[in-house]
Amino acid sequence: MATRAETARLAQPRTFSERLVGWVTRSPVHIVLLAIAALWLVPTVALLVTSFRPRSDALSSGWWHVFSSHLTLANYSQVIHTGGMGHAFLNSLYITVPATILPLTLGAMAAYAFAWTRFPFRDTTFLIIVALMVVPVQTAFVPLLKLFRENGHLNTEFYGIWLAHTAFGLPLAIFLFRNFFITLPKDLIEAARMDGASEFAVFRRVVIPLSVPALASFAIFQFLWVWNDLLMALIFVSDPSKQPMTVKITQLLSTYAQEFHILAAAGFLLMAVPLIVFFALQRYFVQGLLAGSVKS
Amino acid sequence: MASVTFDHLTKAYADDVVAVNDLDLLIKDSEFLVLVGPSGCGKTTALRCLAGLEEITDGQIKIDERVVNRVPSKDRNIAMVFQSYALYPHMTVYDNLAFGLKLLKTPKQEIRRRVEDAAKILNLERFLDRKPRALSGGQRQRVALGRAIVREPAAFLMDEPLSNLDAKLRVQTRAEILRIQQRLETTTVYVTHDQVEAMTMGDRIAVMRDGVLQQVGPPPELYERPVNKFVAAFIGSPAMNFATVHADQGKLKMGEQLLNLSGSRAKIAEQRHGKQLEIGFRPEDLEIANGTGDGAVSFPANVDVVEYLGNQELLHAQVEGNEIVALVASDRKVQVGDKVEFTIPNDKLHMFDPETEESLVPTG
Numbered sequence: 089m090a091t092r093a094e095t096a097r098l099a100q101p102r103t104f105s106e107r108l109v110g111w112v113t114r115s116p117v118h119i120v121l122l123a124i125a126a127l128w129l130v131p132t133v134a135l136l137v138t139s140f141r142p143r144s145d146a147l148s149s150g151w152w153h154v155f156s157s158h159l160t161l162a163n164y165s166q167v168i169h170t171g172g173m174g175h176a177f178l179n180s181l182y183i184t185v186p187a188t189i190l191p192l193t194l195g196a197m198a199a200y201a202f203a204w205t206r207f208p209f210r211d212t213t214f215l216i217i218v219a220l221m222v223v224p225v226q227t228a229f230v231p232l233l234k235l236f237r238e239n240g241h242l243n244t245e246f247y248g249i250w251l252a253h254t255a256f257g258l259p260l261a262i263f264l265f266r267n268f269f270i271t272l273p274k275d276l277i278e279a280a281r282m283d284g285a286s287e288f289a290v291f292r293r294v295v296i297p298l299s300v301p302a303l304a305s306f307a308i309f310q311f312l313w314v315w316n317d318l319l320m321a322l323i324f325v326s327d328p329s330k331q332p333m334t335v336k337i338t339q340l341l342s343t344y345a346q347e348f349h350i351l352a353a354a355g356f357l358l359m360a361v362p363l364i365v366f367f368a369l370q371r372y373f374v375q376g377l378l379a380g381s382v383k384s
Numbered sequence: 385m386a387s388v389t390f391d392h393l394t395k396a397y398a399d400d401v402v403a404v405n406d407l408d409l410l411i412k413d414s415e416f417l418v419l420v421g422p423s424g425c426g427k428t429t430a431l432r433c434l435a436g437l438e439e440i441t442d443g444q445i446k447i448d449e450r451v452v453n454r455v456p457s458k459d460r461n462i463a464m465v466f467q468s469y470a471l472y473p474h475m476t477v478y479d480n481l482a483f484g485l486k487l488l489k490t491p492k493q494e495i496r497r498r499v500e501d502a503a504k505i506l507n508l509e510r511f512l513d514r515k516p517r518a519l520s521g522g523q524r525q526r527v528a529l530g531r532a533i534v535r536e537p538a539a540f541l542m543d544e545p546l547s548n549l550d551a552k553l554r555v556q557t558r559a560e561i562l563r564i565q566q567r568l569e570t571t572t573v574y575v576t577h578d579q580v581e582a583m584t585m586g587d588r589i590a591v592m593r594d595g596v597l598q599q600v601g602p603p604p605e606l607y608e609r610p611v612n613k614f615v616a617a618f619i620g621s622p623a624m625n626f627a628t629v630h631a632d633q634g635k636l637k638m639g640e641q642l643l644n645l646s647g648s649r650a651k652i653a654e655q656r657h658g659k660q661l662e663i664g665f666r667p668e669d670l671e672i673a674n675g676t677g678d679g680a681v682s683f684p685a686n687v688d689v690v691e692y693l694g695n696q697e698l699l700h701a702q703v704e705g706n707e708i709v710a711l712v713a714s715d716r717k718v719q720v721g722d723k724v725e726f727t728i729p730n731d732k733l734h735m736f737d738p739e740t741e742e743s744l745v746p747t748g
Contacts (some may be wrong), residue, residue, distance in 0.1 A: 275468045278457075278464075279531075281458055282457045283487060283535070297474045360559070
């Protein structure tokens with residue numbers, strides 16, 4: 089039987105030549121991966137660089153001349169103050185935060201019921217809700233808008249878009265959470281019930297703390313989807329003072345069609361929040377995608 | 385503390401499987417009752433019905449005088465220890481123990497006192513800040529017990545709590561559970577498939593088979609006076625020997641061998657003259673004849689395997705086509721191939737009806 093030291097020696101090439109051979113064998117994969125990553129990053133880097141370049145430079149030379157031109161924050165200042173992006177940024181937050189929290193909360197509660205309580209037609213109802221995921225968002229726009237208009241002009245406030253995003257986000261949330269919750273040990277749920285916990289207490293004190301990865305991954309999905317959404321914002325937010333950044337950028341496009349530097353600053357401003365959200369929660373995101381696939 | 389009554393409890397599933405059939409059982413206040421039986425006999429289902437984790441199909445369950453058929457688990461004031469421990473992995477040991485009390489809105493100081501008391505009883509004081517994943521199997525089991533203790537419930541329900549422990553720890557924890565139960569005097573319903581656990585722990589044992597209660601009584605009663613062949617075979621280790629015999633004018637004929645009987649056994653053989661009977665005798669009741677066995681049933685057998693156990697040995701022997709096992713003191717030095725005369729005291733011979741498998745010996 090090999091000792092631990094021997095095993096380690098076998099697993100790791102020791103000499104320089106062995107290491108070199110190892111690296112060369114693996115390097116094609118690394119090179120391809122690096123190339124794909126770089127290619128993927130080019131547009132974002134271009135956007136970032138352009139957003140800091142003055143108008144004259146942006147119009148006369150490409151972004152890769154970044155080292156020969158000076159950089160400025162003036163584009164951001166202009167886009168935030170005169171372009172109205174600052175206000176639109178806040179609108180985006182007003183829309184996105186509730187439109188993420190609502191389906192997250194409602195979805196988790198519904199999923200708990202589907203996973204851990206008994207009621208007639210439970211599985212059929214769940215199937216119908218999952219089937220709703222195939223309904224294209226576009227088919228519901230006209231009837232929804234009509235509904236909102238006839239019921240207190242919801243489209244003139246934020247409520248309309250909150251409800252719309254919640255409705256379209258719920259099937260995925262319920263599907264994802266129910267499938268995660270069902271993998272929690274049954275004994276744990278029953279132990280909590282025996283300990284005197286009501287269904288809500290089981291949900292809040294046992295199920296939710298153990299489901300953070302699933303909740304976080306859905307929160308990221310929903311946040312990015314709502315933050316980047318243009319179509320639903322155009323339809324369900326009719327008040328110009330309440331429009332989010334995505335709508336504002338399309339307006340800037342017609343005003344500043346040739347002004348790349350302004351559009352780049354606006355575009356990067358739009359990207360900043362999703363990037364922050366993603367990097368803050370990426371640990372859970374990866375865990376969440378793998379959740380339930382491996383028995384822990 | 386409370387009494388628990390299963391009043392004609394029946395639990396059937398949608399596919400017509402009857403898990404518990406007309407279970408009628410009273411568990412007295414402070415009693416330690418063990419529900420025992422092979423896998424699928426309905427013992428866990430009965431416990432889960434009592435816990436409120438399964439809806440019952442028919443009958444009643446009472447805790448003291450209160451019918452709890454429709455009372456949710458959380459309002460039954462009973463605590464359960466699960467086979468898998470079911471500790472909350474995201475909470476520390478302290479929070480695991482305190483969870484039930486917090487839900488009852490117990491004052492913080494009271495929670496701390498009770499958790500610390502339980503931790504002391506269970507030797508968990510050093511681990512209160514740890515998460516369950518940082519504990520060994522035995523420690524987790526103790527936390528699971530502690531979680532039941534702190535609530536001071538009307539009854540403890542335990543579902544095979546020792547089956548995930550190794551043999552040595554199982555014996556230790558068995559004693560620990562008994563000590564705690566005797567100290568707290570809490571009514572306990574304990575489910576196991578291990579008859580040794582049942583015999584050593586229970587004030588009374590209830591043996592179940594295919595959802596039907598077979599016999600309930602103190603361990604010596606089940607051991608000495610089983611009501612049927614199933615209970616006789618299930619209780620006792622090594623298991624009881626059985627053989628088919630013919631009743632013949634107050635005697636029994638095992639193959640060519642005639643067994644002499646006396647007293648009540650002879651009377652049964654007389655009544656059943658000409659009919660088949662099933663006899664049973666425990667390995668530890670078999671003795672090697674020394675010429676003084678007056679009034680004992682005796683027969684010769686060929687020993688084919690000897691298992692040495694230290695102070696005792698297990699003799700496997702053939703007698704008239706039946707394999708029997710005898711547990712005898714190991715000083716006789718019986719060799720493989722020896723022909724040995726075995727005797728059984730008359731009153732240790734069990735007799736069963738071969739069709740109904742009911743005991744023919746008066747059990748009163």
